[in-house]
Amino acid sequence: MGTIRMHTTAFDADLDVRDGETVLEALRRYNLPAMGFLLFDQEGGFVSLTDQVAGGARVEAHSLRNPDFTALNPALQLVRSADPVAEIFAADGADQRPTLLQFNRAEGIDYIYASFKTVLDAYRQANPDAGELQVALSGGGDGRIVGECAGRYQDETGAAFAAVITANGFEDETAHLESAVAIAERFGLPYEVFDEAASAAFLKIDNGFGPLLADYRNAFPTDEAEVMATYWVQQLDLAVAKKHGRKAILFGYNQEDVIAEKLYQALVGTLLPPYPVRSARGVDLIAPLYKAPKKLIDALDLDNSMKNYDRRVASVSYLRSSCYFAAYNLIERFPALALAMVDPAMLGAANTEIPDWLRTCD
Structure with a gap:
């Protein structure tokens, strides 16, 4: 040896x-x-x-x-829960000590909802004329938790939501739409459904998404077609929001989504405004789950999450995979740094005044 x-x-x-x-x-x-x-x-x-x-x-x-x-290998404190269904890495206390937090189902949804409510309360207070808020609702784990939190917030505050459910040629259309509709109905959210043909027609895309996805895969064989499909979801939601005069759209972007996107922005040298609220083409994009790890989100609805996993295709993108693996490592090994990346308020609250003893000249 x-x-x-x-x-x-x-x-x-x-x-x-x-x-x-x-x-x-x-x-x-x-x-x-x-x-x-x-x-x-x-x-x-x-x-x-x-x-x-x-x-x-x-x-x-x-x-x-x-x-x-x-x-690299800090002492880790464990916060146990009775009957846990999930655990996540977090930075806890004034010293931001690495902590493994366990949650049962009720604790987990309360943890996420607290962040959801904080974001929505602040947004509605800053925008008292916000009116009906649109929800980009999918049938996956993120969509399930966005729907559950929106339904709860609607019941507690009287806020009005309207879900937009769309298919874009990337997944099994019927299964995806049925799952999202079930979420909307379960949590009392009014909804509008756009199947693949209706989505393409609304965006004025002739012959549907299929030919464009094929062209994308041929032109960019080492990039994810899923990125294009996500772009179409965003474009459709923006178009629907403008049609109905809605000021804001809620998306289910989670903690690693936000970190991976920020890493990509750093690579290309263009930093977009941070979440939880960002504006695009006159509409506010809200990410109320921006602090929630997907590990926690998906664990709160295991059956629905597994159905979503089964519909996925293998990745072909080194860049996208690398950004997500980097995000996972950051969350696990340096949770305080991960939190600072998704929550600009942490760093914004830091004292930026130069101390008197450091001033060497006028």
Whole structure:
């Protein structure tokens, strides 16, 4: 068995390397970033991450910077629940300590609804003439929870909602529409349904979405056609909102949706206004689930979520997959940073005044 001698500014440690294990595999097993270390053997020779370490041999691994390595493997507190159905990583307390929160079904929906209500209360207070709010309602887990929260908020406050249910050629049209209609009816939301033909006609797309999806897949074989389908949902909802004079639309974007989108925006160098409220073409787009991890959302309606999973197709996009995997890792390993990414109010509340002792000149 070989050894990796880890050198940091705070401590040194010996990491065992198993027989047949590469340097990269050993670092990952210890939850350490391979790109964060300068590696060489005891004679100063090059060591590859693909190398296996012979028995008795030692690899020197010097941290490239002086970070606090406890951030990679922090003490985790667990908040248990009786009869749990889900658990999520969160940052809790003034010190934003990493915490694993468990929820039973009632606790989970209350946790999400509290955020939903905060967003809607603030929006309606800032826009007293908002009137009827449109809901982009799908048949999946996100749609189920948006529908449940909207129905509850409607009952509690008297706010008016109108759901728009659409198919766009990407999924099983009948199953998708039936599932979304069932959600709307269960939670007392008036709704309007656009099947694929009606959606395309409303958007003035000749011959339906099928030919355009085929053209998209041919032109962009390593990109997700699902992105195009999502775009059509947004365009239809915007068009319907304008037709009815509605000021705002609720979408079911969850925490990793918001983080993945922000990562993509950073890649292209264009940052859009942050959620939970963003304006587009004179209509406000509201994401009341922007703080809720999909892991929690989907666990609250397992049967419906599994039906939605069964309708999915395999991914072909490295970029989209990478953004979502990065979002998952951020939420799990650095929950305080993940929360700051989705909630700009956290950073906006920070004191930006320069202290007097730091002012060296007028």
